[in-house]
Amino acid sequence: MRILKKIVIGLLIFFVVLGIAGFFIAPPLVKPFIMKKMSETLHRKASIEKVSINPYALSITIKGFTLEDPGKPKPFVAFDELYVNADLTSSIFRRALIMKKITLTKPYVGIDRKPDGSYNFSDLLPREETKAKPQAGKEEKPFHFSLNNIQIVNGSIDFKDEPKNTGHTVRELNISIPFISNIEYYLTNYVEPKFSARINDNKFELVGKTQPFLTSRATSFDIDIQDLDIPYYLNYVPAKMNCKLKSARLDTKMKIHFIVNKDKSPSLALTGGLTVRKIALDDLQNNNILQLPSLNVSMASVEPLVPNIHLAQIALETPTLVIRRDKQGQINLLNLTKKETGKPVKPGKKEEAAAAPQKKSEFKFRVDNIVLDKADIAFIDSQPSRPVNVIVSPLNFKAVNISTEKGTPGKVELDGILNKKSDIKAAGTLELEPLNAELQLDLKNINIRDFQSYFTDKIKIDVTRGSISTAGKVSLTKDKKNESVIKYAGNLSVSNLATLDKAQSNDFLKWKKLSFDQLKFGYNPLFVHINSISLTDFYARIIINPDSTINIQNILNNNEAKETALKPEEKKPDKEKVKAKTKEEPADIKIGKVIFKGGNIDFSDKNIKPNYSANMLNMNGSVTGLSSKEFSRADVGLKGNLGYGSPIDITGKINPLAKDLFADIKVSFQNIELSPVTPYTNKYLGYPIIKGKLSFNVSYLIDKRKLDSQNKVVIDQLTFGDKVESPNAVKAPVTLAVSLLTDRNGQINLDIPVSGSLDDPKFRIWPIIWQVIVNLITKAVTAPFALLSSLTGGGEELSFIEFDYGSASVTDEGQKKINMIGKALNDRPNIKLDIEGYVDTERDKSDLKKVELQRRIKAQKVRETSTKDEQQTAVDNVVLTTQEYDKYLKQVYKAAKFTKPRNFLGIQKDIPSAEMEKLMLANIEVTDGDLRQLAARRAGNVKELLLKSGITADRIFIVETKTLVPEKKEKVKDSRVNFKLK
Template identity: 30%
Template sequence: MLKAQLTDGAVSLKTHYVIAQTPGQPLSYRLDNTFVTVNNVQLTDGSTPVIKLPSLRVGEIALSSQPQQVNIADVTIEGLWLHSRFDKNGLALVPLFVPTATESQPAAASADQASSTPQWLVKLAAFHLKAADINVHEQQLSNGVDWRVYPLTVNTGGIDSQLSTPLSYQIALDVSQNHATDSGGNFSSEGTIDLASKQVSGKLTLSKLLLNQFQPYLTHYLNIELPKGQISSTGDFSADTAGHASYKGDIAVSDLEIKDLQQKRPLLKWQQLAIDSVDFDADKKQLLLGNVTLEKPYAKVTINEDRTTNIGELMVKQTASDTTAAATAQPTVASATAPAKTPAEQPLKITVASINFSNGSAYFADNSLTPNFATGIEQLHGKISSLSSVPGTKATVDIAGKIDRYAPMSLKGEINPLLPQPYLDLDLLFKSVELTTVNPYSGTYAGYYIDKGQLTLALNYQLQDNHLKGNNHVVIDQLQLGKPTDSKLATSLPVTLAIALLQDRHGVIDLGLPVSGDLDNPDFSFGGIILSALTNVITKAVTAPFSFLAGLLGSDEELNLVAFDAGSAKLSPSEQDKLQKLAGALSERPKLTLSIEASVNPQQDSQAMAEHKLQRQLLQQSGLDSLPADFSASRIPASGKLTDALLALYQKQFNADPNAEKANAEKVATDDKGNIDQAKLTTLWHIGLYNQLLNAEVISDADLGNLAQRRSQAVKAFLVDNVAVAPERVFLLDSKTKLNKTEAQAQLNLSAN
């Protein structure tokens, strides 16, 4: 039945049994004081051992036919040894133990037979797996890595065949690579498994898992060496087969060091990274991290002679053959059972309370200059607070250190790198840096070396559409130029004259110096003198872009909001005028793109839509070409097609005689003397019928979503068709499925293309 070959093993049985036959009764039997042992089992794949089992003990066993029950006190497995291969076809052990069908095998019992067969109850009081040794040669994701799990210990509590109670367990194991003499990490867990509801919960501890064991898996993708580092974690978890999962605990990564493969020098390292709180919830799609502490972090950034960077060289360039090989490495079952494409799921929400740095350092070198430039940042400390992937949130940054031991530096501002379009607004300040240390830059781009001077540099960086742009405020004190250079990259501007013009009577130059382009390939550009008011203009443009655009037009309107009448997607003349102004501003800012997201007012829009819907039904039922311009429930005539349509709709909607509703109206139309005002009666009767029909109209979220979508489309149509804004600059956001129920309006947002 099995491809695996049983080449060794012995079984022993000790039992006390009773078999009795009572006339007229079925045969009864009972076992007690029963023990089964299996020793020295060996299973092979050909001549290669794959499983060795020194000892399997089952006992004490008690079995009774009346009732049909088996009680097992204990199952103990000691010294299990397993060896297999894991490659593109999966685990090699599996095919060896898949039963092979034979003609002698009895046919499967039908469902009716199975339901009529008495069911036995089997109870196991405890299970123990001791000192198991699992060896796997993994070559699906690598060129071949031998993994060993030893010792593996598993203990469980009681369980029965009806799965009536949850199963308690304890598991502990060490993992390592086979060539290692010491453990590569320890994992332990204890908890309960509810097999009936397919749920598991418990505590787990991961201790000192060595990260260098995963170097073979990194080499194919990254040009880095991971010589040391270890990760530990302790926490509580729960999960089930429906995809619900959660984990609460802590994580620490200590003694990490990452080197580049070329120079074999540290690229990134730290003494300790500790996260005091990790809260993951798959149902809520959120990962909440508490305080993250980094002790003695270090990072290195270099620019090479060809102006590439060491960061840009970390990724291994993938060839077409690599892509093909990766595709064929996937198990064939996966491709055969690949699920159909589904809509994109809600992204994971990530929140970090704080990231704290202490005793950090960094190194920067630019080898594209002659002479080469290098500097270090030391005594780096600070904090990043409230980092989150929730749109609209911003993390505060406050980091400080010293350049070349003496010059203070600080980094402050707001960032959010976790959004699909990352946000960044940072102020970087270098104070009183000796300019003689940046002589390589001065000589290369200014054409002169510097004999004396100090630099205070305030940089504001903004990330727009994944492209970094900077505006710099430079203060140079007591600058004195030295000898000129013969750099081919030096500016053609008269530098000495420029310094004379810019330097005030106190020997201070205060100017703005815009920088644009790829920051991995810096290029000197001189923007002239920038008035101090420019800072305020830039701040306003970043924090309130529509107010900035309105200011260009001499207007104070809110150009980012377009209002609509209740239930309508038609632009009013005043809103068209507002969009006309916005289009004018966009023509002056050709790199801006516009996104539109419309919303609804559920109460007002639903009421208006319901009335429009009822009026269309009245018009269709009456056969008229149009309703009166001043149509309302109180203006429905006493008789005629419109009246007949109202009565017919009421009869159809409520399956009731509309004349029965006159009684309520008569009470109001009757005066104190008992006289009935027939005109008033008719009007009140029609109003009552109309209002009942109106209240019966159902406006769903889908209807409101369609209205929101039409409003977005109306705004784009006007901008594109009426005021000639390029259609590729106007984007419609999903206003239908992600319905915003705030106001009857469209909200506009700007971004850079």
């Protein structure tokens, strides 16, 4: 008993001493010790209001702790109370540090980030070189511990970020951790920490469980964030932004699961959802980009380390999106972040360079539902000269089962209203891997005017109205080369089109409807198959302006092409590209039928005074069988009227889509009234047209880049008025040319063949035809009879008739020409003919003497053989024999009154006939009057023969010439009759 008593007394004394030491002696000693050590170690002044120790409970309480921040009024670290309670018995039993409870009440931490990027606690961190390095090959046993009932109550943190010029606050910080232990007994138990705080006045809550000291480190957390102000934290995003996130509030409730597997990669999985509210995004000029009331993302399972993303839903509620393209073509959505030109990367070490690339896991993505509800999408394009504004509102979009898993097609559906009046609908399937989209597309009444800025700089027209509608199926896939393959099948129409040319604001092109029925289009390979194209009630205006330009030239402006023309050094083609281009297959184009209904082509020439206009009305017809195949031929059949009563007929075969153009076309215009074209004839011919009609038939054959054209023109009853002065008129007798060309029926028939190569840049068919006509008119002056000869189909020169010397009788050759002239004049009743008789003064004079000698000899026979009562025989009809010629020559010689040769007795000698002829010819006198009479007889004989051919006398005139000798012509006798037409 005495021993037990001593033990009890000893224990009482021990506990009394322990109590006195713990409650009264230790706290005054511990307090300054802690303050001194902390101040020396941390280089900051530490202060404690009170230290309490309970030696019986093995607990210590520190109150009113403050660690100053040098030079700052606020402390660096402070707390109201720290309570630590140890479990001595368990610690001894388990040979580990075991704490029953650790409570920190109202802790405070003040953190400052300085302008140089350092922190107010940077001096407390150990330097890299002072860190203890673990000894190789030595494995240290872990220090076992168990910390239980850890609590932080109502803590606060202030963070001042000077480089970002911002600050952050944490209030109501509460952390509760049931235990943390690496004692084997506790390893399989889950630690279930709890965290809650208001960070920048936003509520955060985190509840989880973990096994931090097991190899698997299995961990899960429930995260609850409410009303997080996202823009407040954007300063910490490393990317530089080209936009401003004015507002965005984040709410999220999600679970995070993490586990480290022994033989596998770690796994991290997220489930739950997040909502971003009140999103407002502007560009740097304060222009709106995005207004989104709510973005909701529901995560079925997101495994970023696999990676595998499975979203249950993405929902966007009534977003407003503004897409802008500036003058330089930059799109705002593609430039939300600034592109930084990084420094060139230095080559790494050989060991790093030799490292084999790691095989990446296949990315898997799936979203069960995507919902875009009542979106308002605006596109503002400032690049065209006139900005384009397009608004789709409302726009609704739904997608189901969108996945990157192969063979898993999803469904998509879209509908919206474009610019308040055009319906847009699309619905179908979408497969991401491999890419395969098949959509039923339905666009109604797309206003062309809304998009005309994209072509108005190249085509100078204003679209005043017109809409496009289409309904069909579009598909998008990838081929083996991973190139896009696009196909479309459906119908397309352009309705109620009306355009003006910009220069003059005149109507240019209009139609009621242009339809493409059963259209099939494809890219890669390129093909276009159309069952039929129909153009209904169309109108086209062609105008020659006062400055001689054509409105089509002004509309199809090529200035841009000139400006962007390549420089000489840039024009050299890439040989590889040229090779590749030559190997490309031509586009497969097939058009079953092109139908024209009720067309009207209005032509006006304002360059002519007065102005000229003409209308091609009621243009109807078709082109059947168009194809890009080389040997295909399409049938052409078009009919219409020029004005009223002048039919137009176009028939033939064409192949404009093949590589080499082919055309075999016949064009017929009939009974076109010519009086309306008086402005042209006044200017270019110098005469107005009183009346007349034009018909022409043109045939074109284009094959292998060569054109052969036959142009047959018929002008009926062409009648000119009085001559008018015009500086542009041809310098030629137009009326004479017309008279030469006009036949007895009052018609002018011209056949003008034209041929040439389409590769010749100087070859143009209509200038050639006009030049032929001008040449015909000019030829009326320079060679009217050559023209007349060509018109009658002869090749002879009809401007003269040659005579035998000394004779006025028309030869057989002359008679032939007279017949041709007579026929030509009979066929052209408006032509009058002048006849001019000429002589060769030497040759005709010589032969006239011979003729006179012959006449005298024949006259002598007539006098001798005829009685007075007999009718005197015409001298020209007398026939002489050789004996008679010599007989009567001698008689004429004797009767002649001139000096004759005599003998020495003075008697007239008998001389041979030849000498008598010579003397007679020498003494016969031929005067100019005789020559003039010869010329007159020649002209008279020709006139007589022409009269006999049926030409009236009022059209033939014998002209007294100023000289007997005509103008010299090579290889043509002076003994002739010349003709002149008028």
